[in-house]
Amino acid sequence: MEPIIQLDGVGFRYELPREGKSDWSLRGIRLTVHRGEHLAVMGPNGSGKSTLAKLLNGLLIPSEGCIVVDGLDTRDGKTLPAVRRKVGMVFQNPDNQIVGTTVKDDVAFGMENAGIPRKEMLERIREVLDRVGLNGLEASSPHHLSGGQKQRLAIAGVLAMRPEVVVFDEATSMLDPAGRKEVLQAMEELHRTGTTVIHITHSVREAFCAERVLILENGKIQWQGSPRELFLQSEEVCRWSLEVPLAVELKNRLRERGLPVRQDIVGTEELVETIWTLLSRN
Ligand SMILES: Nc1ncnc2c1ncn2[C@@H]1O[C@H](COP(=O)(O)OP(=O)(O)OP(=O)(O)O)[C@@H](O)[C@H]1O
Ligand SMILES: [Mg+2]
Structure with a gap:
């Protein structure tokens, strides 16, 4: 798989660390994001997820190590605008991201700043609103x-x-269930059409849609693997204060009662099937 973003020995510290916090918000990050990948990033509050997101699109520049986005080093000021175009960000609060007085103006804003010709702009507005x-x-x-x-x-x-690449930094967390679904669908559509999606989330259910999950803790990558592998490690899941999916919780309880339920079940459908088989045996 072709890399789209590479981080090598990346560390970051804010100029004025918050009281009682360690200097380094991120340290020793080595990571390759592959083109077209759907990556979920999880971890406790303050573990460095948003800092990582801002480093990826050059809003922040590493204090040590380097980040290369599609061949461009984010430390190079000359190509920084190109890096920011390559890595789009969607943030948590929907109201803070509105910049235009109409939907059309709002979409046009970034393009106007980038000097995109009017005709091209109108075409793109139509295309993206449709998408x-x-x-x-x-x-x-x-x-x-x-x-x-x-x-x-x-x-x-x-x-x-x-x-x-589009980075979603807890972009669903302030929405009602219907809104969440809309945004998750848009995210899936992006992934399906080849855009690299990085999804920062506290929600286990949302992380399940990803191909790979990364866990940050105290500014370091603590773990990475498939969503399925993650929820087979219940102890760690508790330590990282991630909520366990209902199917895993139920599976554990059934196993505690000595029922023949496979350890590797993590999804609702598999569990329902297993229970169904158990019931039809008796
Ligand atoms: N502007 C800032 N100035 C100083 N320190 C900061 C700043 N922003 C974040 N930090 C510190 O950097 C560390 C990582 O914060 P970050 O916001 O990246 O975590 P997070 O994983 O996104 O947390 P959350 O889940 O709460 O969004 C924390 O210790 C935080 O206090
Ligand atoms: Mg954050």
């Missing part, structure tokens, strides 16, 4: 949209810049 399902709302005020729609608008603005 996130907001076509027909061009003239609406973003403030009147639902939370899920606002986040989809933020995604449209990012997509208009034709990014290689």
Whole structure:
């Protein structure tokens, strides 16, 4: 698999560390993100997830080590605008990301700054609003949209810049269940069409959609593997204060009662099937 982002020995410390916190918010990060990958990043509060996200698109520059995005070193000021176009970010709060008075202006904002010609801009606006399902709302005020729609608008603005990678930093955490679903669907669509997706989340269910999960703890990568592997390690999952999926919890209880339920079950469907088989045996 071809790498799209490579981090080598990356450390970061903020100029003014918060009281009682260690100097280094991230330390010794070695990581390769592959082109087209769907990566979930999890870990306790303050473990460095948002710092990592900001380093990936050059909002922050490593204090040590280096990050190369699609061949560009983020320490090189000359190519930094290109890095920021390549790695789009969608943040947690839908309201903080609105920059235009209409949906159309909002999507146009980044492109105007990048000096994209008007004709091209109009084409891209149509294309990206279509992709996130907001076509027909061009003239609406973003403030009147639902939370899920606002986040989809933020995604449209990012997509208009034709990014290689989109980082979602807890982009679903302030939404109601319907809004979450909309954003997760948009994320899946991006992945399906070849965009690299990095999804920072506290939600185990959301991390399940990813191909690889990375756990940060105290600024270090503590673990990485498939979502399935993660939930077979219940002790660690507790230590990292991640919530265990319902199916895993139920499986553990059934096994405690001595029922013949396989240890490697992590999904609801597999568990239902197993219970069904158990019931039909008696
Ligand atoms: N602007 C800042 N100035 C100083 N220290 C900061 C700043 N932002 C974050 N930190 C510190 O860096 C560390 C990592 O913070 P970061 O926000 O990256 O964690 P996080 O994993 O995203 O947490 P959360 O789950 O709460 O969003 C923490 O110790 C935090 O206190
Ligand atoms: Mg954060």
